[in-house]
Amino acid sequence: MTMNELKSILVTGGAGYIGSILTHKLVELGYNVRIIDSLIYGKDGISDLISKNSVELIEKDIRDEKTLNDAVKEIDCVIHLAAIVGDPLCKKIPIAAKQINEDATKKLVTISKEHGVKRFIFASTCSNYGSASNTVDENSPIQSLSLYSATKVNSENFILNAKNSSFEPCILRFATAHGLSPRMRFDLLLQEFLRDAILDKKIRIYGPNFWRPLAHVDDISNACIAVIKSPSDIISGEIYNVGHTRENYTKKMLAEIIQEFVPSTKIEIIESKKDLRTYKVSFDKIKNNLKFISKKLFEIVFLAFSPKSKRVV
């Protein structure tokens, strides 16, 4: 299958933090874009696209089966982003989290297959690696430490099992995103630290030596597009971590980098067993197979302006 055959794209959660960046890129590249989103966080991220009629918006909940049937009609490829995102929010609304992240995902896969959707790209997470002592890759064991991750892992398994010669699923496990989006999120690690440094002059770190990989929201969106454009044999039934191997940081490393910019920042270390996730991730598979390289590395876009920048650029 070639890229030319995949012209009509359904983006679920297309008004979200990643979705609003991705849908703009898809429109610029000339794809026909349909979005289904219940607009929990509003539609500011895509209002320009709506007013120019550049996308079709279905403002509905993905838990509704009839909505899904309508949404996948004449669609070549689904990029499934809609979810209750992150451990804290899933914990707050666990029933809705399971219904949206897992049950609706399974329904969407089945309905997509029935309607002849050719490719299905699923937004999963590197959180699935849980608490790992060595660098992990796509073959490493997964360890769901939260409901959020459990819903993602159960969905991944269902999606991969749905693979056949005419339905090509691909799982993307995103690193923790950073960067600007019209639907901004300040609950993501780097942005939360930056906000706290500027507003509170204090960063509180739970688990200072815990590792997290970062990826810019532009690069995450470009990775989704790389999967649309890639030949079947390298994406169908595959899992790819999305990020860059150089972009693994401990929370303490991130806080200290921010302190260079906002010198008045105090760092407070809090011993806690609240979130035991630590994962240092290899992103070699996506680099080698898809020739995909993240460009907006944190250390380049951010550290380049650092007072100590000579050490990195």
Ligand SMILES: NC(=O)c1ccc[n+]([C@@H]2O[C@H](COP(=O)([O-])OP(=O)(O)OC[C@H]3O[C@@H](n4cnc5c(N)ncnc54)[C@H](O)[C@@H]3O)[C@@H](O)[C@H]2O)c1
């Ligand atoms: N941002 C990250 O760091 C990150 C990391 C790993 C994986 N992911 C995954 O990427 C995807 C997008 O994340 P994001 O950061 O853009 O999150 P987001 O919360 O900004 O976007 C999610 C979108 O889904 C929509 N949505 C939620 N429930 C819905 C429902 N029932 N019906 C229709 N629409 C619904 C929301 O309105 C929102 O626009 C998610 O699947 C998330 O798990 C994100």
